[in-house]
Amino acid sequence: MNDIMDTILTIVIAVIAFTALYKILPFKVHKSEKPKLAFFPKYIAKFNKPINDIESSLSALEFKKNENGIYTRGKIYGDFSAKAIKLAVELDDQSKEIKVYASFFGIFFDTGDIWQLTSDIIGEQ
Numbered sequence: 001m002n003d004i005m006d007t008i009l010t011i012v013i014a015v016i017a018f019t020a021l022y023k024i025l026p027f028k029v030h031k032s033e034k035p036k037l038a039f040f041p042k043y044i045a046k047f048n049k050p051i052n053d054i055e056s057s058l059s060a061l062e063f064k065k066n067e068n069g070i071y072t073r074g075k076i077y078g079d080f081s082a083k084a085i086k087l088a089v090e091l092d093d094q095s096k097e098i099k100v101y102a103s104f105f106g107i108f109f110d111t112g113d114i115w116q117l118t119s120d121i122i123g124e125q
Contacts, residue, residue, distance in 0.1 A: 016107045018119045022106020027099060032124070041102035041110035047122040057121045063089060072103055080118065087114075089121065098122060 021041050030045035047054055055065075063071035074086040088103035100118045107114065 007058075010063060018108050019106040022102065027101070030115065030118050034115050034119075035110075036112065037100040038112070038115065039108065040111045041065050041107055042099070043115065043118045044097055045092075045118050045122050046098055049099060049123055051091065053123065054091060054098065054121060057087075057123060061117070061120060063087075087117070 020125070025040050025042075027042050027044035030043045030055065035041075058065075059073045061073070063073045065071050069091075071089040071091070072087065085107070086102060086104045088099075088101055090099040092098070096117070098121060100114060100121065
């Protein structure tokens with residue numbers, strides 16, 4: 001029984017540590033080339049389209065605007081695909097930037113799905 005508790009405690013501590021690290025690391029600048037592997041993926045990207053076009057892209061990708069003005073989709077639980085994971089998008093019309101990141105648990109690595117989602121939102125690639 002102690003082995004099970006030790007394992008559970010280790011997993012909980014690891015998830016908390018990875019999430020804390022994810023939150024404090026800076027955003028990666030979205031580049032034109034899709035990464036094969038990205039650690040702690042969260043992106044900041046410039047856009048040139050009107051804000052209405054970006055909001056339409058978010059709506060088409062099933063993001064919903066919450067009371068804080070942040071667009072979210074996905075669930076905290078479930079599988080780990082980019083279509084199901086809990087993601088958030090912040091829009092800044094002044095600086096023409098978006099931020100795409102995991103809003104609850106951090107993401108340790110990604111094979112380009114979060115990058116692709118960011119590209120889809122801003123209308124590149």
